[in-house]
Amino acid sequence: MNFAYYPGCYLHASAREYDISTMAVCKVLGIGLSELEDWNCCGALEASNTLTLSLSARNLVIAKKKGLDVLVPCSICFNNISRANSAIRGGGITKTMINEAIGESYQGEVEVRHLLDIIVNDIGLEKLSKEVKVPLEGLRSVPYYGCLTIRPSAILKFDDPDTPRSLDDLIKALGADCLPFKHKKDCCGGNLLMSSEEFSLKMTGDILSEAKELGADCVTVACPLCHAMLDYQQSKIESKYDIVIDLPILYFTQLIGLALGLGEKELGLDKNFVSTVKLRRK
Amino acid sequence: MMDEFGVVDASNLDPNLKYEISNQLGGENIKRCFQCGTCVASCPIWEIDERFNPRKIIRMALLGMREEVLSSEFIWLCSKCYACYERCPQDVRITELMGAIASIAEREGEEGNIAIKSTKPIFDKAFINSIRKYGRNFEMETIIKGVLATKGIKGLLSYVSDGFTMLKKGKLGLRPERVKEMSQIGGIFKALEEK
Ligand code: SF4
Ligand code: SF4
Numbered sequence: 001m002n003f004a005y006y007p008g009c010y011l012h013a014s015a016r017e018y019d020i021s022t023m024a025v026c027k028v029l030g031i032g033l034s035e036l037e038d039w040n041c042c043g044a045l046e047a048s049n050t051l052t053l054s055l056s057a058r059n060l061v062i063a064k065k066k067g068l069d070v071l072v073p074c075s076i077c078f079n080n081i082s083r084a085n086s087a088i089r090g091g092g093i094t095k096t097m098i099n100e101a102i103g104e105s106y107q108g109e110v111e112v113r114h115l116l117d118i119i120v121n122d123i124g125l126e127k128l129s130k131e132v133k134v135p136l137e138g139l140r141s142v143p144y145y146g147c148l149t150i151r152p153s154a155i156l157k158f159d160d161p162d163t164p165r166s167l168d169d170l171i172k173a174l175g176a177d178c179l180p181f182k183h184k185k186d187c188c189g190g191n192l193l194m195s196s197e198e199f200s201l202k203m204t205g206d207i208l209s210e211a212k213e214l215g216a217d218c219v220t221v222a223c224p225l226c227h228a229m230l231d232y233q234q235s236k237i238e239s240k241y242d243i244v245i246d247l248p249i250l251y252f253t254q255l256i257g258l259a260l261g262l263g264e265k266e267l268g269l270d271k272n273f274v275s276t277v278k279l280r281r282k
Numbered sequence: 283m284m285d286e287f288g289v290v291d292a293s294n295l296d297p298n299l300k301y302e303i304s305n306q307l308g309g310e311n312i313k314r315c316f317q318c319g320t321c322v323a324s325c326p327i328w329e330i331d332e333r334f335n336p337r338k339i340i341r342m343a344l345l346g347m348r349e350e351v352l353s354s355e356f357i358w359l360c361s362k363c364y365a366c367y368e369r370c371p372q373d374v375r376i377t378e379l380m381g382a383i384a385s386i387a388e389r390e391g392e393e394g395n396i397a398i399k400s401t402k403p404i405f406d407k408a409f410i411n412s413i414r415k416y417g418r419n420f421e422m423e424t425i426i427k428g429v430l431a432t433k434g435i436k437g438l439l440s441y442v443s444d445g446f447t448m449l450k451k452g453k454l455g456l457r458p459e460r461v462k463e464m465s466q467i468g469g470i471f472k473a474l475e476e477k
Binding site: 009010012013014015016038039040041043044045046047048049050051053054055058094097100101102103147148151152153161186187189190191192194195196199200202203232270271273 | 306307308326327330331358359360361362363364365367368377378381382384385388400401402405406409410412413417418419421428432444447448451452453454455459461462463466467469470471473474477
């Protein structure tokens with residue numbers, strides 16, 4: 001099972017632990033990764049519709065030339081690159097516009113896959129649970145999907161937009177308890193940090209508060225922006241609302257890695273803002 | 283255009299606005315909206331503040347309330363959560379429609395035709411400039427330039443200690459990563475700007 005690995009800008013910077021843990025876990029699970037050569041930024045949430053689709057499509061052309069499908073852990077990149085692929089496949093003037101912008105005649109030959117999808121559906125949870133060396137018994141986690149991993153479902157396809165299950169099932173397969181979580185598909189407000197810090201901290205604060213009330217030991221996420229909001233912004237939320245949360249936020253790859261018996265350094269667990277030490281002792 | 287009693291002055295409406303939007307990538311389906319309000323019930327921003335209402339902004343755009351729509355704060359507060367897009371029975375694709383309206387607003391703002399009431403496009407520009415220069419986001423530079431432009435020197439100073447923690451954790455590069463084939467990135471910007 002070989003893929004062109006698209007890390008995206010965040011995984012090479014503030015989401016370094018997602019990059020590290022992705023590579024560590026894929027190695028154990030036999031998912032071959034070769035970094036997409038000369039990849040460029042997908043446009044994230046900052047570029048216009050046209051720029052986002054065009055920048056994203058350039059990466060697809062590189063993957064096509066390598067003859068590989070693209071594996072993306074970042075949900076923002078996954079969303080953008082999937083939408084670009086879908087727009088190309090839809091044909092019409094959008095396809096022409098994109099191909100003119102990138103100077104290619106890409107036809108949508110490549111598949112774009114989220115790492116979560118590959119682990120849950122291609123590797124399969126049965127096989128994954130056989131690889132578990134340290135079952136996460138007694139650990140209580142809430143699954144947090146957020147937005148861009150599951151919506152728009154007509155394009156992203158791999159999970160149900162109303163009752164997503166991939167993270168739920170994954171948490172259980174690793175031996176941990178998955179708590180029912182009302183905020184699992186609500187928006188963290190990460191895109192609003194620069195336009196309304198107040199709104200974005202409120203949105204993330206609501207998510208964290210529910211997780212805390214449920215008595216979770218950690219929140220499991222699949223997106224670097226969700227992670228930055230729940231983890232990095234957590235101390236700001238604590239002081240703004242005068243509350244104590246102290247809840248570790250793990251990428252699902254870090255959670256898998258713990259169950260596979262991988263070490264702190266291999267999973268980048270020392271790079272999370274909220275200390276993950278408690279979890280490692282479990 | 284709307285007087286203090288909420289009456290719309292029809293003589294000031296711009297009937298072309300809806301076509302301008304539907305010609306913009308992402309805005310194609312605006313005319314399909316039948317005002318059911320499903321998007322509103324899904325919108326987390328409306329939940330916080332009812333002044334921000336996606337159904338309403340679509341109605342205003344269809345009516346041609348140019349200034350209100352393009353200078354609306356809401357278009358910069360859309361979190362791109364796709365909750366409305368997912369549920370809209372008419373496939374209006376509101377998330378991308380918001381982006382289409384924002385692109386028009388940005389252009390009109392640059393030409394001095396409307397006032398933009400948000401710092402979001404200023405930060406976005408810092409981010410885009412990084413892609414233009416390197417092909418990738420150079421987080422350190424984007425944050426310094428973006429925060430300085432939107433929150434001033436005081437705002438930037440509040441990031442300093444976090445910046446050091448990030449550096450210590452190896453989460454912030456001191457040098458940009460560059461795409462080798464920068465001419466291809468330049469080509470994309472050039473092609474889109476010529477449109
Ligand atoms: S859900 Fe769709 S059709 Fe209904 S009001 Fe919103 S945009 Fe219009
Ligand atoms: S995508 Fe924007 S308009 Fe739609 S529900 Fe989310 S925040 Fe509201």
